[in-house]
Amino acid sequence: MNHSSNGSHRAAGVSTLAVHAGELRQKAGNALTDSIVCSATYTFANTQAVIDFLEKKQDREEYGRYGNPGEKVVERKLAALENGEDAILYASGMAAIVGVLMAKLNAGDEVVFFDECYHRSREFCSQHLSRFGVVTRQIRCCDYEAMEAAITPKTKLLVSESPTNPHLSVVDLERFTDIGRRRNIETLIDATLATPYNVKPLEYGVDYVLHSATKYLGGHNDLLAGVIIGRKDKLEPIRKLRGIMGAINSPHNIYLLERGLKTFELRMQRHNATGQAIAEFLESHPRVERVFYPGLPSHPYHAVARRQMHGCGGLITFLVKDADWRQTAAVVDAAKVARIAPSLGGVESLIEQPLIMSYYEMPIEDRRRYGIPDNMIRLSCGIENTEDLIEDLRQALEA
Amino acid sequence: MHFRTRAIHVGQERDRQTGAVVPPIHIASTFVQPGAGVWAEFDYSRSGNPTRKSFERTIADLEGGVGGLAFASGMAATHCAMMLLESGDHVLAGADIYGGTYRLLHKVLNRTGISVSLADSTDLAGFEAAMTSKTKMLWIESPGNPQMSISDIAAIASIAKRRGILVGIDNTFATPVLTRPLELGADIVMHSATKYLGGHSDLLGGALVVREKSLYDKLYFLQNATGGVMGPFECFLASRGLKTLELRVREQSKTALQLAEWLSHDRRVRRVLYPGLPAHPGHDIARRQMARAFGAMLSIEIKGDLAVAKRVCEQTKLFQLAVSLGAVESLIEQPASMSHASYDPAARAAHGISDGLIRLSVGLEAFDDLRDDLDQALGR
Numbered sequence: 002m003n004h005s006s007n008g009s010h011r012a013a014g015v016s017t018l019a020v021h022a023g024e025l026r027q028k029a030g031n032a033l034t035d036s037i038v039c040s041a042t043y044t045f046a047n048t049q050a051v052i053d054f055l056e057k058k059q060d061r062e063e064y065g066r067y068g069n070p071g072e073k074v075v076e077r078k079l080a081a082l083e084n085g086e087d088a089i090l091y092a093s094g095m096a097a098i099v100g101v102l103m104a105k106l107n108a109g110d111e112v113v114f115f116d117e118c119y120h121r122s123r124e125f126c127s128q129h130l131s132r133f134g135v136v137t138r139q140i141r142c143c144d145y146e147a148m149e150a151a152i153t154p155k156t157k158l159l160v161s162e163s164p165t166n167p168h169l170s171v172v173d174l175e176r177f178t179d180i181g182r183r184r185n186i187e188t189l190i191d192a193t194l195a196t197p198y199n200v201k202p203l204e205y206g207v208d209y210v211l212h213s214a215t216k217y218l219g220g221h222n223d224l225l226a227g228v229i230i231g232r233k234d235k236l237e238p239i240r241k242l243r244g245i246m247g248a249i250n251s252p253h254n255i256y257l258l259e260r261g262l263k264t265f266e267l268r269m270q271r272h273n274a275t276g277q278a279i280a281e282f283l284e285s286h287p288r289v290e291r292v293f294y295p296g297l298p299s300h301p302y303h304a305v306a307r308r309q310m311h312g313c314g315g316l317i318t319f320l321v322k323d324a325d326w327r328q329t330a331a332v333v334d335a336a337k338v339a340r341i342a343p344s345l346g347g348v349e350s351l352i353e354q355p356l357i358m359s360y361y362e363m364p365i366e367d368r369r370r371y372g373i374p375d376n377m378i379r380l381s382c383g384i385e386n387t388e389d390l391i392e393d394l395r396q397a398l399e400a
Numbered sequence: 401m402h403f404r405t406r407a408i409h410v411g412q413e414r415d416r417q418t419g420a421v422v423p424p425i426h427i428a429s430t431f432v433q434p435g436a437g438v439w440a441e442f443d444y445s446r447s448g449n450p451t452r453k454s455f456e457r458t459i460a461d462l463e464g465g466v467g468g469l470a471f472a473s474g475m476a477a478t479h480c481a482m483m484l485l486e487s488g489d490h491v492l493a494g495a496d497i498y499g500g501t502y503r504l505l506h507k508v509l510n511r512t513g514i515s516v517s518l519a520d521s522t523d524l525a526g527f528e529a530a531m532t533s534k535t536k537m538l539w540i541e542s543p544g545n546p547q548m549s550i551s552d553i554a555a556i557a558s559i560a561k562r563r564g565i566l567v568g569i570d571n572t573f574a575t576p577v578l579t580r581p582l583e584l585g586a587d588i589v590m591h592s593a594t595k596y597l598g599g600h601s602d603l604l605g606g607a608l609v610v611r612e613k614s615l616y617d618k619l620y621f622l623q624n625a626t627g628g629v630m631g632p633f634e635c636f637l638a639s640r641g642l643k644t645l646e647l648r649v650r651e652q653s654k655t656a657l658q659l660a661e662w663l664s665h666d667r668r669v670r671r672v673l674y675p676g677l678p679a680h681p682g683h684d685i686a687r688r689q690m691a692r693a694f695g696a697m698l699s700i701e702i703k704g705d706l707a708v709a710k711r712v713c714e715q716t717k718l719f720q721l722a723v724s725l726g727a728v729e730s731l732i733e734q735p736a737s738m739s740h741a742s743y744d745p746a747a748r749a750a751h752g753i754s755d756g757l758i759r760l761s762v763g764l765e766a767f768d769d770l771r772d773d774l775d776q777a778l779g780r
Contacts, residue, residue, distance in 0.1 A: 014766025016651075020728050021718070021765070033722055033729060034602045221640055223422040260600050260640075263728040263764065267647040338405065340414060342421055348408055348643045349421055384647065385409070386402035 015082070015198060015266040023077030035074055037256045041065045067244045071255045076228075078262055079218070082197045083210055085230040089240050090255065094193065094213025096248035097227030098122055101189060101209055102158070103246065104239040108134030110157045115172065116371065117142035117165035118191070120359050126160075142170045143302070149180050156184070162191040163202070164306075167318040167355055167379045168372060169194070169293045171302035174205035174309060182206065187235075193217070193346070198269035199311045208235060216346025217314070220261040220268050223347075224254045268348065271384040273312030278387045279380070279394065283319050288332075288398045290322040290376070315382035316345050318355075321398075326375035329354055333378060335397035338389055345381030350390060352380050403462065403577065404646045411457030412639060425636045426450040447624050451632040455639045456607070459597065462576040462642070463589050465609035467616040469623050470635060474572065474592025475500050476628030477606030479508075481568050481588050482537070483622045487513035490534040494521035494551060495751050496544025499740040501570070502747070505539075518751075521551040522682060528559050535563070541570040542579070542689070543682075546699045546735040546759045547752055548673045550682025553689060557585030566615075572596070572726070573697050577649040578690040582611045588619075593630070595726025596696075599641040599648050603634040648728065648764060652696035655770065656762040660698050662771055668778045670756070674698040696762040697725060699735070702778070706755035709734050713758060715777035718765055725761035730770055733759050 013022075029036055043062040045051045053059045062068055072090050080088040091097040102125070106112060114126060116139040126137040138151045142165055152159075159181050163172035174190070181188040189209040190202040196217045202210045212218055214226035229239060243249065250258075280294035292299070295306035296313035306313060321329045333341060339350035343358050353359075360373045368374075382390060401409075415423050426449055431442045442448050452470050460468035471477040478501055485491065493505060495518045505516040519530035521540045531538075538560055542551040553569060560567045568588040569581035575596045581589050591597055593605035610616045623629065630638070653676075660674035675686035676694030686694055702709055712732075713721050719732035723739050733739055735753050743753065762770065 011768070013769055017718070017765040017769040020763060026717075026720075033720060033724075033727075033731075034600065221422070221643065223640065260602065260637075263600060264644045264648060267644060267651055267764070271647060338401075338409070340421060342419070347421070351421070383408065384644070385405035389401050389405040 018081050019078070019265040020263050022081035023074045023079075025074075035071055035256065035259060037252050038070045039252050066247050066249055069249075069252055069255065071252055071259065072250065075255050075259045075262070078259065079214070079228050080230055082262070082265070083203055083230045084197070084201050085203045085210065085232070087233040087236045088228050088230040089236055089243060090214075090250045091227035091229070091243065092248045092250050093225045094211070094215060094227035095121055095125070097211055097213075097229050098191065099125060100243050100246065100248060101211065101229055101239055102126070102130060102135075104242040105187070106130065106133075106135045106157055109155060111136040111138065111153055111155045112158045112160060113138045113140060113148055113151045113156055114160035115140055115142040115148070115162070115165070117168050117170055118162045119166050120371075122162075122191070142168070143172060145173070145176050145180060149184070152180075152184050152186065156186050158187050158189060160189045160191075162194065163200070164194045164295055164314070164316075166194060166316075167293070167377070169295050169300065169302075169313070169316065169318060171295050171305045171309065173305050174200070174202055174207060178206040181208070194314055194316055195310060196265075196269055196314065198266060199273070199314060200309055203231065208232070214258055215344065217269065217272065218262060218265065219258050219347075220265065221257070221347055222344065222349055224257045224261070226250050226254060226258050268384055269312070269314075272315030272346075272382060275382045275384070275387045275390060276313055276315040276317060279382055279390060280317050282391050282394065283317065286395070286398055288322050290320040293318040317380045317382065319378055319380070320374060321376045321378065324376040326354070326356055329376045329378060330357065331400070332397050335400040336393055337396070338385060338393040339380060339383075345379075347381070348384045350381060350383035350385060352378065355379055406461050407458065407645055408643045410461040411454045423451065423454055425632050427632045445632075446627050446629055449629075449632055449635070451635045451639075452630055455630070455635040455642075458639060458642050459576075459591070459593075459607050460609050462645075463571070463609040464576075464580050464582050465589065465611055466613050467620075468607055468609040469616075469619055470593070470630035470638070471606035471608070471623070472628045472630055473604045474590070474594060474606035475504060477590050477592075477608050478539075478570070479504060480619060480622050480626065480628065481590060481608055482509055482514070483626065484566070484618060485509075485514050485536055488534060489536040490515045490517070490532055491537045491539060492527070492530055492535050493518050493538070494540040494542075494544060494549075495519060496521070496547045496549040497539070497541050498545045498570070499742040501539070502740075503742040520549075521556065522549050524552065524555055524559070527556065531559075531563060531565065535565050537566045537568060539568045539570070541573065543573045543675055543686075543695055543697060545573065545697075546673075546740065546757060548675055548680070548682075548697060548699055550675050550680075550686045550689065552685050553579070553581050553586055554584040561585065573695050574690060575645065575649050575695075577646050578653070578693055578695060582609065584689070587611055587615060593638050594724060596645060596649055597641055598634075598638045599645065599727055600637070601724065601727035601729055603637045605630045605634050605638050649696065650693055652762050652764060653693035655765075655767045656696040656698055656760075657694060658767045659760070659762060659770060659774070663698075663700055663774070666778070668703060670701045670703050672698065672700050697759070698762070699757055699759045701754060701756045702758060704756055706736070709756050709758055710737075712777050712779070715779070716773050717776075718769055718773040719760065719777070725759075727761070728764040730763035730765055731761040735759050
């Protein structure tokens with residue numbers, strides 16, 4: 002949204018976009034906030050109206066699986082926040098990545114991705130895409146030479162998270178997109194942990210930005226959603242396939258997402274500030290062996306983060322010194338403010354032990370390969386008072 | 401624990417059955433009981449509902465009270481508080497109050513033999529002089545609406561205590577982030593939860609919070625007997641809103657102060673009514689009574705008549721023309737024709753609600769965007 006006055010043109014502030022972008026100024030029933038439209042289908046006045054719609058003379062809704070008025074508002078709002086042309090909402094973050102991969106890849110195609118990522122994304126690539134004849138190549142995160150070396154004439158997509166989960170490695174988006182540009186291959190970044198408040202990958206030339214909107218975008222741990230953002234022409238086939246595969250979001254969820262976005266900037270400011278303060282606290286604590294947080298100078302990708310990111314968000318991973326899995330679990334169990342649960346990015350702080358929560362069934366050699374030691378804890382800082390969270394962690398570590 | 405941490409966690413404990421981080425929305429109208437004549441915690445949703453209880457516990461904690469009650473609207477909450485009174489009793493209200501409260505007091509309560517008068521609650525001696533032996537309730541807004549007048553809640557509560565009068569404070573504008581009237585000696589805090597507590601212009605609700613258990617019991621009896629309760633969906637949205645209450649109120653207040661300072665230097669504006677400005681008559685009390693910020697409501701009187709004020713209200717592009725306040729979206733309105741239209745014209749004039757008065761509810765948008773919008777709307 003470009004708001005102009007006094008003849009001057011200036012990009013609107015993040016909160017102004019978060020509150021207003023994508024919404025109609027004058028809404029149905031003159032309501033200030035958007036309505037929740039639950040209708041499964043949409044009526045046509047007569048046969049001619051159907052024909053006009055089919056001949057694209059009139060832009061309107063047809064059937065719930067193809068689109069919903071509330072969904073369009075949130076898609077426009079998310080696109081505006083990412084500074085992208087278009088966005089497509091999905092039932093979950095996984096539905097979004099599956100939606101893109103299924104739309105873009107055919108049997109015989111190849112996809113190259115950095116291996117530090119959400120374990121379910123990796124599982125879909127390695128175990129399910131392969132069943133459809135798509136070859137996936139996992140590369141150690143941030144090894145750009147190896148990524149380029151893995152490219153063949155069949156490679157169609159380069160994929161990474163940034164920052165990655167749970168190591169918070171920050172991909173150098175200039176180098177990543179440079180490979181894509183030179184080799185004429187599209188690029189996708191899952192920026193769930195960054196959010197557009199901290200980095201806008203499209204501005205680096207990334208083709209697709211993906212978010213689990215369940216996390217910071219929704220922000221209240223009370224909805225599931227995924228979104229893919231990019232150029233309208235590139236997104237069109239993905240949208241078409243969504244209409245066929247049907248992993249759409251629901252009208253009620255979409256409203257909660259829209260509502261959550263209104264406080265997006267405020268929440269992100271808190272997540273960034275608290276994340277930084279807690280990472281510093283943990284690094285100075287004698288019971289902590291190592292902290293993974295890109296805002297710390299000790300983090301291997303600190304320099305990239307400083308250049309590329311506005312802030313580093315609320316997710317922190319750390320190792321408890323000289324602790325086995327039980328002693329690590331005792332720290333998790335002793336937390337009183339942070340609650341034990343998977344997921345991240347909401348107002349409530351969450352804590353978990355990746356070994357137990359996400360990698361319980363994985364053999365030890367694979368856990369080693371993916372860098373998941375027994376003494377690792379992942380903390381998603383909410384927006385509670387920073388001092389309360391620090392006190393809570395202190396007592397949990399010293400219990 | 402700090403305010404913000406309590407706003408997220410108190411009353412919002414994880415669901416024991418499923419472990420859900422966000423408690424489920426309980427929409428059942430009735431609850432199965434363990435036996436005939438044996439009552440569980442919840443029996444019928446008018447009498448109590450788990451989702452409503454969650455919200456009530458959070459707001460009670462944030463206001464520092466013993467208990468809270470959630471209502472279908474702010475007016476339902478105010479009405480419930482007024483039902484504590486009996487025929488022959490007198491209510492003394494501040495002169496700077498919401499038009500709907502004025503209407504309830506003057507056109508509904510009067511029919512049950514309860515008399516009402518208004519007096520300037522910023523003038524302690526004058527306000528006390530308006531109390532009679534029949535006065536049983538004081539009802540005050542601070543900041544007031546729409547003059548943003550600041551009443552000294554502690555001083556008024558101490559007078560009331562001496563005379564055995566209940567003090568009710570409509571804390572909608574200040575919110576417990578900035579002012580906690582129960583800690584200052586008030587007996588009842590009332591909220592239109594539609595405003596800052598919900599914060600997103602998408603629910604109607606009201607709340608009462610009290611300091612003493614005996615008063616809570618009386619109000620609970622009245623609420624259950626008359627039934628103006630908040631619905632489960634609204635309670636869920638209100639609880640969700642409370643989680644960002646402090647962030648929103650502090651940010652919106654900061655922007656409001658910047659706008660007030662900018663407007664106070666603008667030649668198109670006759671005066672700016674905002675307690676954060678040193679020139680505001682209530683500034684010193686506000687500095688003492690409000691926690692490091694002055695709220696996000698302000699009124700301005702422009703140079704010009706009704707038609708000019710009307711034009712300004714219709715020219716803004718970010719500020720939307722609507723009644724209500726306290727949400728993430730900025731709103732603009734003309735009290736004389738909108739929020740205070742239920743005042744009698746003579747009373748409007750007497751209480752300083754001039755035709756040139758414009759009330760702004762400052763939302764979460766960026767200061768620069770809001771300033772530019774007002775600048776173009778004020779015209780040349």
